[in-house]
Amino acid sequence: MEEVNQTTVTEFILDGLTKNPELQLPLLLIFVGVYLVTVVGNMGMIILILFSSQLHTPMYYLLSSLSFIDCCQSTSITPKMLMNFVTDKNVIPYPECMAQFYFFCVFAVAECYMLAVMAYDRYVAISNPLLYNVTMSYQVCLWMIAWVFGMGFLSATAFTFFLIRLLFCKANIIRHYFCDLFPLLELSCSSTFINDVLVWSLGSFNILIPAITILSSYIFIIVSILNIHSTGGRLKAFGTCSSHILAVAIFYGSLAFMYLQPSSVSPLGQSKLSSVFxxxxxxxxxxxxxxxxxxxxxxxxxxxxxxxxxHSSKNDFH
Structure with missing residues (x-):
């Protein structure tokens, strides 16, 4: 606990995406647009599922949870990032930096598990359609969503607890547009051994378990689809999975591009761009x-x- 009290850094400076002044305004407009589309799109999806009785099924309950995760993850990062385009120095206080990392970690881990749960849901729907409503009951969905967020909060708490125990001395410029783990570990002037072990153990667990679940689900789904005799039935079964396959490919593809390359191969600018994705x-x-x-x-x-x-035309008539 004495180490924590010796921390001299009370605030960090976020380096941002670029220092090129000509790109500041175009990037500001682009990311404001992206953020507005993200919030409207995800909140719109949640509202649509909430008020459409035909979408009150396990698949759409899970989809509304994914939309909530996406909206929160973007909100934890984008507004602060936009400050980089309108200020000379984007200062973030130490407590706010830790809070930003915590919530980013919660929703990033939750997304990994939510995509796995959605893959399992598609497996049940295609492999055991007659037992779908029993296997994916309302209670089961609630437990799965609770597990998803539970793993997110548990992982974020573990990572953040050991992060706040580190000593930050003089260097306070985070070479990123948000408080991510690796750029923060680079600034520490105390041992990051426990943090590195935690990244490789818990981080690997949070990526491998969902990835294995998704892969296994789709192996069984493919086997089930191949057993369907009619071409129309096969196309319909594949159609119910195509959206999820695309979402998984984009999310895990960009994660792999970001974290599975050596730092010598992936320069800082390139890693920033892939993490933006x-x-x-x-x-x-x-x-x-x-x-x-x-x-x-x-x-x-x-x-x-x-x-x-x-309803609006009816009100206007009255």
Whole structure:
């Protein structure tokens, strides 16, 4: 505990995406647009599922939870990042930096597990359609969502607890646009051995378990689809998975691109760009992927718009 009291750094400076003044305004406008689309898209998906009775199924309960995770993850990072484009120095106090890392970690880990739970849901729907409502009951869905967020909070608490025990002396410029773990560990002037062990153990667990669950689910799904005799039945079964496959590919692809390359191969600028993809762009893409590639969502949206239009015209008439 004495080490914590010796910490001299009370605030950090976020380096941001770029120092090129010509790019500041275009990037500001782009990311403001991305953030607005992310919030409207994900909140819109949650509201649509909430008010459309035909979407009150396990698949869409899980999808609304994914939208909530994406919205929160983007909100924990983007608003502070936008400050880099309008200020000379984007200062973030030490407590706020730790809080930002904590919530980013919660929702990043939760997304990994939520994608795994959604893969299992698709496996049950295709492999055991007659038992789907029993296997994926309302109570089971609640337990799964609780597990997803539980793992997120547990992992974030462990990472943050050992992070705040580190000593930060003089260097306080974080070479990133948010308080990520590796840039913070680089600034520490005390031993980061425990943090490194935690990253490799708990970090690997949080990536491998969901990845194995997703891979296993899709192996069984492919086997089940191949056993369907009609071509139409195969296409329909594959169609219910296509949105999730695309979401998984984008999320895990960008994560792998970010973390599975040696630092000598992946320069700082490149790692920033790849992390922009999974922290800011992916949360924007998910609601688009699920709405544009899903007939049920399109029909529910059309009905909701008609219902709102009918009520508004009725009120205008009165």
């Amino acid at each position: 999974y922290t800011i762009v992916v949360p924007m893409l998910n609601p688009m992927i699920y709405s544009l590639r899903n007939k049920d969502v399109k029909i529910a949206l059309k009905k909701l718009i008609q219902k709102v239009s009918f």
